[in-house]
Every structure is written in structure tokens, then in C-alpha cells.
Amino acid sequence: MKLIMSSASPFVRKVRVAAIETGQQGDIEEVPVATTPVKTADQVWAANPLGKIPALVLEDGRALYDSRVITRYLDARVAAGLYPxxxxxxxxxxxxxxxxxxxxxxxxxxxxxxxxxxxxxxxxxxxxxxxxxxxxxxxxxxxxxxxxxxxxxxxxxxxxxxxxxxxxxxxxxxxxxxxxxxxxxxxxxxxxxxxxxxx
Incomplete structure (x- = not known):
């Protein structure tokens, strides 16, 4: 999986913390991008038609976006219990x-x-x-x-x-x-x- 991200984004941070806490950080390649609301990086557009980070590109090429969607996916992937x-x-x-x-x-x-x-x-x-x-x-x-x-x-x-x-x-x-x-x-x-x- 590839995480389209910026380390300064708090929404990205939610995903990164969830990945570490559930032991999945090794399954995710982080792809840093420089992006803003008025100059969106091409990699962001390719993964999310809304032009926002984070986006998680899965092995089959599908992309998940919005931090809450991604964290629910990571939680479900390993039955971590972050959403009891x-x-x-x-x-x-x-x-x-x-x-x-x-x-x-x-x-x-x-x-x-x-x-x-x-x-x-x-x-x-x-x-x-x-x-x-x-x-x-x-x-x-x-x-x-x-x-x-x-x-x-x-x-x-x-x-x-x-x-x-x-x-x-x-x-x-x-x-x-x-x-x-x-x-x-x-x-x-x-x-x-x-x-x-x-x-």
C-alpha cells in the first residue's frame, strides 16, 4: 500500500499513528508530496478527485481517501479494535x-x-x-x-x-x-x- 501524504498534515498523522498502533506501518510505503489547496500535486489528484491528503492506494490500485475511511480500513484489515x-x-x-x-x-x-x-x-x-x-x-x-x-x-x-x-x-x-x-x-x-x- 502507498500513503500519499505530508508529515505536517494532522489528518495524515491520524493515519500514521493508527498504522503504527496496529502494527501495519511496515505494509505502507509513505509517498511524501508538496501540495496546497491552490496548487495540488499531481499524485494527490491521481489518488483523490477532491485533491486532498491523505490517500491510501491499495495493492489493486484502488484508492481510499478521507482519514476516517482509511483508519476504518486499517482497523478492519487486522481486526485491531480501534472502533469497538x-x-x-x-x-x-x-x-x-x-x-x-x-x-x-x-x-x-x-x-x-x-x-x-x-x-x-x-x-x-x-x-x-x-x-x-x-x-x-x-x-x-x-x-x-x-x-x-x-x-x-x-x-x-x-x-x-x-x-x-x-x-x-x-x-x-x-x-x-x-x-x-x-x-x-x-x-x-x-x-x-x-x-x-x-x-
């Missing part, structure tokens, strides 16, 4: 919350990186931060019990989301209003798979 049936809807909802945090945080980066400076709209950037922080606070205030217990995909997604906030938005403090989540993340971030995939 007894808690499936909670896991999927928490993963969606983490992905929503990432989407808002990535849009903030693109606003500063892709748009000309005179076109950057500060209220829009702040609105995206409000969405990201709202997701983080919701996890801290209402979902901490879902981060306990055996490893699942929701934990990986939340860990990657918080890591991305630190990576791309270090001047914004998500920890102060979310002490329980900050304590959880300090421990989770020490996992070898998280260390190995830090951008």
Missing part, C-alpha cells in the same frame, strides 16, 4: 469532534499562508479559533470519560488534534480552560506512535 462495536457511536462522534477541531485549525493556517495579506479576514480567523476551542472545551467538559480505557480511534484523533494546535497555533492557549484534557494529552503524547509522527 459497544462504543462505536461515541467513538465516531468524538473522532468527528477532533476532526472538526482540525478542520478549523487548518483553515486558520491556510488563511495566513494562501491568501494575500491584504485579503486575510481576521474576524473569520477568530471565528475558526472559536470553533476549534469550542470543540476542545466540549471534550474537556463532557467527553473525558470517553478518553479512558483501551486505545481507540477517538483517542488517536483527539491526540493528533491537540498536537496540531500546539504545532501551528502555539500562541493560543487551549490548556488553561481545559485542565483535565491537558493532563490527559500530556500522558497520551508520550506514546511511541505519537513521538514517531511529530511534524
Amino acid at each position: 462495536e459497544a462504543r462505536l457511536w461515541d467513538v465516531l462522534t468524538l473522532e468527528a469532534t477532533a476532526d472538526g477541531i482540525l478542520e478549523a485549525a487548518v483553515l486558520m493556517v491556510y488563511e495566513g499562508r494562501v491568501r494575500p495579506e491584504e485579503m486575510i479576514y481576521a474576524p473569520w480567523v477568530e471565528a475558526q479559533w472559536g470553533k476549534a476551542l469550542g470543540g476542545v472545551r466540549a471534550i474537556n467538559d463532557r467527553m473525558m470519560d470517553q478518553l479512558a480505557g483501551g486505545l481507540d480511534m477517538a483517542q488517536i484523533a483527539v491526540g493528533c488534534a491537540l498536537g496540531y494546535l500546539d504545532f501551528r497555533h502555539p500562541s493560543r492557549d487551549w490548556r488553561e480552560p481545559c485542565p483535565e484534557l491537558a493532563a490527559w494529552y500530556a500522558e497520551f503524547d508520550r506514546r511511541p506512535a505519537m513521538i514517531a509522527t511529530r511534524p
Whole structure:
């Protein structure tokens, strides 16, 4: 299998962490690309008609895309249990919350990186931060019990989301209003798979 990827992408990181945690990293060839929303790499277009990473090209040439599709595939491939049936809807909802945090945080980066400076709209950037922080606070205030217990995909997604906030938005403090989540993340971030995939 080939993973079309960029090590800075938090959605790629979710896939890479899942692959390591399920013992499949040796089955995946990583294919790094330089791509942006306004200048998409040819390899990305070839694998995903939406022009986004990650994309996982299977042995038969089919491509899977969207990080949640890829992680479900990797989980099913080895029956890893990252999506436990007894808690499936909670896991999927928490993963969606983490992905929503990432989407808002990535849009903030693109606003500063892709748009000309005179076109950057500060209220829009702040609105995206409000969405990201709202997701983080919701996890801290209402979902901490879902981060306990055996490893699942929701934990990986939340860990990657918080890591991305630190990576791309270090001047914004998500920890102060979310002490329980900050304590959880300090421990989770020490996992070898998280260390190995830090951008």
C-alpha cells in the first residue's frame, strides 16, 4: 500500500499513528508530496478527485481517501479494535469532534499562508479559533470519560488534534480552560506512535 501524504498534515498523522498502533506501518510505503489547496500535486489528484491528503492506494490500485475511511480500513484489515462495536457511536462522534477541531485549525493556517495579506479576514480567523476551542472545551467538559480505557480511534484523533494546535497555533492557549484534557494529552503524547509522527 502507498500513503500519499505530508508529515505536517494532522489528518495524515491520524493515519500514521493508527498504522503504527496496529502494527501495519511496515505494509505502507509513505509517498511524501508538496501540495496546497491552490496548487495540488499531481499524485494527490491521481489518488483523490477532491485533491486532498491523505490517500491510501491499495495493492489493486484502488484508492481510499478521507482519514476516517482509511483508519476504518486499517482497523478492519487486522481486526485491531480501534472502533469497538459497544462504543462505536461515541467513538465516531468524538473522532468527528477532533476532526472538526482540525478542520478549523487548518483553515486558520491556510488563511495566513494562501491568501494575500491584504485579503486575510481576521474576524473569520477568530471565528475558526472559536470553533476549534469550542470543540476542545466540549471534550474537556463532557467527553473525558470517553478518553479512558483501551486505545481507540477517538483517542488517536483527539491526540493528533491537540498536537496540531500546539504545532501551528502555539500562541493560543487551549490548556488553561481545559485542565483535565491537558493532563490527559500530556500522558497520551508520550506514546511511541505519537513521538514517531511529530511534524
